[in-house]
Amino acid sequence: MNSLATPSHNRQMSAALPFSRLRAPVEDLYPRLFDAILEQRIAPASRFTEESLKQMFGVSRADVRRALTQLAHEHIIVLRANHRPRVAELDAEHTRQTLHARRLAENTLVRLACQRPSVEGLKRLRALIERERQAVEQDRRGAAIRLSGEFHLQLAQMAGNAPLAHFLGSLVPLTSLAIARSSRKTHSCCAWQEHLAIVEAVECGDVCRASMLMNQHLSHLEQTLLDSANEGWVAG
Structure with a gap:
């Protein structure tokens, strides 16, 4: 009798294994880990380890x-020698400065994107919006927040200014x-409907409208976050 398991048998064995023993694709780990942080399944005060x-x-x-390491480069995780990793802490002033810098950068980026709205770039943006919409409808808050951010980064890529992106x-x-x-328990503070309106303006090359929509979008985000920061962040 052949001692090698058949492919179907292997699939059955894999299905029976607990999730923690199934090897996930490496490229899938970053968004899953980031989602866990955003959903506070890995809370700021938690003492997690690599193990x-x-x-x-x-x-x-x-x-x-x-x-x-990637999350540390993005200042989401703090890594220190001989210390356990921890989620970064936030304060209202740092958030205010971050939002101000975003406004300066994205006002330029959306104008540049209007000058070169590639078919492939627009397709990727619409796909991200659809994934964001589905995450919101399925109440996957972490994924909705992450995908909302990815929309802005993809728009920046289409603008064609690498240092600014x-x-x-x-x-x-x-x-x-x-x-x-x-x-404030919003899904992302960046409504997918607002993203869609920005894409439609970019697709038409309407610089004035795209810039106006982006400013309104960022103003909404800023008001929500700064009001929340003044009230106090959610405890982990």
């Missing part, structure tokens, strides 16, 4: 380390963390 994350997500410690990439994750910790 606990390895067990939680069913990946190797090296995979966990790479994801944590890179700068925005350092601001959006922090904004996502602020949204997640907001005492």
Whole structure:
């Protein structure tokens, strides 16, 4: 009798294994880990370790380390020698400065995007909006917040100014963390309907309308987050 298991048998065995023992794709770990932070399943005060994350997500410690390093570069996770990783803390002034920098960057980026609205870029933006809409409808708050941020980063990519897009990439994750910790239980503070309106203006090359919509969008975000910060962030 052949001792090798058949493919169907292997699939059945995999289905029977607990989630923590199933190896997840490495490229899938970052969004899953970020979503867990945004949903406060990994809370600011929690004392998690690389080993606990390895067990939680069913990946190797090296995979966990790479994801944590990426989140540390985005200032979401604080990594210090001989200390456990921890989620970054926020304060109202830092949030205010981050939002101000975003407004300066995104006003320019949306204007540049209107000058070069590529078919493929618009397609990716609409796909992100659809995923965001589904996350909101399914009450997956972490995913909705993360996808909302990815929309802004994808729009920046389409604008074609790499240094400015890179700068925005350092601001959006922090904004996502602020949204997640907001005492006002909105899904993302960045409604997918507002994103869709911006895309439609960009597609038409309507610089004035796209800029107006982006400013309104960021003003709504700023008011919500700063009001929430003044009331006090949600405890982890």
